[in-house]
Amino acid sequence: MIIRVVNETVEMTSSNKQTQTDKLAAEIGDAILSGVLAPGTRLDEHRLAEQYAVSRTPVREAIRSLAATGLVELRPRRSAVVAEITPAQLEIMFVAMGELEATCARLSAMSMTPIERRRLQSQHERMGALVESDDVAGFIEANLIFHALIYAGSHNSILADMAVGLRRRLGPYRRAQFRSPGRLPRSHAEHERIMQAIVSGDAAAAHAAMLNHVSLVEDTFIGLTATRAA
Amino acid sequence: MIIRVVNETVEMTSSNKQTQTDKLAAEIGDAILSGVLAPGTRLDEHRLAEQYAVSRTPVREAIRSLAATGLVELRPRRSAVVAEITPAQLEIMFVAMGELEATCARLSAMSMTPIERRRLQSQHERMGALVESDDVAGFIEANLIFHALIYAGSHNSILADMAVGLRRRLGPYRRAQFRSPGRLPRSHAEHERIMQAIVSGDAAAAHAAMLNHVSLVEDTFIGLTATRAA
DNA sequence: AAATCAAAAACTGCATGCAATACTGCTGCA
DNA sequence: TGCAGCAGTATTGCATGCAGTTTTTGATTT
Numbered sequence: 221m222i223i224r225v226v227n228e229t230v231e232m233t234s235s236n237k238q239t240q241t242d243k244l245a246a247e248i249g250d251a252i253l254s255g256v257l258a259p260g261t262r263l264d265e266h267r268l269a270e271q272y273a274v275s276r277t278p279v280r281e282a283i284r285s286l287a288a289t290g291l292v293e294l295r296p297r298r299s300a301v302v303a304e305i306t307p308a309q310l311e312i313m314f315v316a317m318g319e320l321e322a323t324c325a326r327l328s329a330m331s332m333t334p335i336e337r338r339r340l341q342s343q344h345e346r347m348g349a350l351v352e353s354d355d356v357a358g359f360i361e362a363n364l365i366f367h368a369l370i371y372a373g374s375h376n377s378i379l380a381d382m383a384v385g386l387r388r389r390l391g392p393y394r395r396a397q398f399r400s401p402g403r404l405p406r407s408h409a410e411h412e413r414i415m416q417a418i419v420s421g422d423a424a425a426a427h428a429a430m431l432n433h434v435s436l437v438e439d440t441f442i443g444l445t446a447t448r449a450a
Numbered sequence: 451m452i453i454r455v456v457n458e459t460v461e462m463t464s465s466n467k468q469t470q471t472d473k474l475a476a477e478i479g480d481a482i483l484s485g486v487l488a489p490g491t492r493l494d495e496h497r498l499a500e501q502y503a504v505s506r507t508p509v510r511e512a513i514r515s516l517a518a519t520g521l522v523e524l525r526p527r528r529s530a531v532v533a534e535i536t537p538a539q540l541e542i543m544f545v546a547m548g549e550l551e552a553t554c555a556r557l558s559a560m561s562m563t564p565i566e567r568r569r570l571q572s573q574h575e576r577m578g579a580l581v582e583s584d585d586v587a588g589f590i591e592a593n594l595i596f597h598a599l600i601y602a603g604s605h606n607s608i609l610a611d612m613a614v615g616l617r618r619r620l621g622p623y624r625r626a627q628f629r630s631p632g633r634l635p636r637s638h639a640e641h642e643r644i645m646q647a648i649v650s651g652d653a654a655a656a657h658a659a660m661l662n663h664v665s666l667v668e669d670t671f672i673g674l675t676a677t678r679a680a
Numbered sequence: 681a682a683a684t685c686a687a688a689a690a691c692t693g694c695a696t697g698c699a700a701t702a703c704t705g706c707t708g709c710a
Numbered sequence: 711t712g713c714a715g716c717a718g719t720a721t722t723g724c725a726t727g728c729a730g731t732t733t734t735t736g737a738t739t740t
Contacts, residue, residue: 238526239526239527239722239723239724240723240724241514241723241724242526264690264691265691265692266690266691274724274725275724275725275726276692276724276725276726277507277723277724277725277726278723278724278725280511280692280693281510281511281514281723284471284511284514284515285514285515285517285518287515288515288518288519289518296468296469296472296692296693297469297691297692297693297730297731297732298691298692298731298732298733299691299692299732300692312605312606312607312608313608315557315606315609316606316608316609316612319553319557319606319609320609323549323553327545327549376542376545376546376549377542378542378543378546378616379545379546379549379550382546382612386608424654469692469693469694470693470694471693471694494720494721495721495722496720496721504694504695505694505695505696506695506696506722507693507694507695507696508693508694508695510722510723511693526722526723527700527701527702527721527722527723528701528702528703528721528722529702529721529722
């Protein structure tokens with residue numbers, strides 16, 4: 221079973237067969253997603269070049285790549301900056317990710333192979349044990365696989381990639397989702413409905429269940445920020 | 451009412467306030483989408499630089515931008531090439547576009563303002579006249595607006611941009627869709643159902659109607675290629 | 681003390697050059 | 711005649727330098 225959630229950082233250690241530009245794009249992108257480079261930070265080409273011990277050329281090219289993914293904003297003749305995400309945009313991104321996940325669930329219900337259905341069921345059961353033992357870290361990791369299985373089950377790499385990209389992009393804003401008390405069993409119950417619908421081939425139910433699931437995650441997120449802001 | 455289907459080519463004539471790189475990315479991208487640069491064509495940096503009378507640097511950066519959109523494929527240490535699209539990928543892209551359009555229709559049914567609903571209805575009625583007069587060119591143009599209204603009505607720029615991008619990307623493969631005999635009135639009838647569902651706020655029906663609509667377009671496409679291949 | 685303006689510093693956009701890698705065609709051998 | 715190895719060429723990846731624009735800073739004025 222091969223599941224690759226993060227696809228840019230493959231071969232991060234081995235430096236051969238990859239251009240400086242690609243490595244820089246991956247590193248700077250990770251720095252942004254991990255919060256090392258905060259939104260609004262100016263990406264000074266000189267500084268970055270010095271920091272990574274390369275010239276400005278690959279830095280410029282890497283920044284342009286990141287701009288296309290939306291991670292940084294390009295302003296002609298002025299410094300590129302790490303893209304700011306307004307609450308309104310965040311809301312839109314969460315909705316979009318929810319819709320994409322729901323669509324993947326729908327397609328999975330329609331076109332998963334029997335083996336894929338069994339894998340999903342098996343993964344869900346494995347997560348049941350993690351809920352029992354209240355293993356939050358394990359559940360988070362297994363949750364990624366659960367969702368990745370549904371992306372893959374859609375048999376549509378375009379939609380799957382879009383969903384993965386958005387999930388990755390929203391990562392920094394979802395970290396605390398499973399810390400809310402009682403979230404683990406609730407999440408597992410929602411997964412139960414999603415899994416059942418997919419395995420039984422009920423496309424509409426899979427769509428609805430997934431939409432409901434991710435909407436609740438979003439609620440959790442919004443609740444947390446509201447608390448933080450207060 | 452402002453609808454911008456193509457957003458890269460804004461200010462193509464006026465050369466100020468836009469970097470060479472941006473202009474090049476737009477021009478080369480258009481060349482690819484219009485078929486001037488066929489899939490598989492090698493993008494020689496020297497040749498392109500000479501052709502557009504700039505140095506290799508902006509050409510390289512433009513190519514990297516296009517690579518991020520999927521229009522060209524980057525192979526380290528070897529020439530970038532115009533991305534080839536296999537029939538399997540094309541199928542996936544059509545499915546993805548259909549799902550995105552259907553999702554936008556669903557969201558439109560839920561969240562369009564009364565004014566937006568009226569605009570959609572009005573646009574649909576206008577297209578009725580074009581069907582009567584069998585104005586294919588006019589219908590094609592109006593069809594773009596009809597769909598753009600639904601993208602915008604989703605009130606989700608991420609999903610809308612994804613749909614627009616895919617539609618643009620698939621453009622070269624959909625050209626002949628309205629030439630099939632009887633396609634105009636049939637398309638209009640499908641639009642009728644989509645419009646009715648959205649205006650009346652029936653999200654599920656809007657989703658289903660749009661999915662059906664774009665699937666039929668895809669059938670038309672596949673039929674044409676099969677004919678061509680035979 | 682705050683605001684304004686000008687000069688300087690900093691930074692981006694682009695051109696060019698060099699080194700390293702990939703490709704092409706040729707020659708020699710089976 | 712066909713294939714393998716090799717030299718030459720073409721082409722990419724990256725560094726560096728310069729010009730033009732933006733930003734910053736400091737002085738001057740109100």
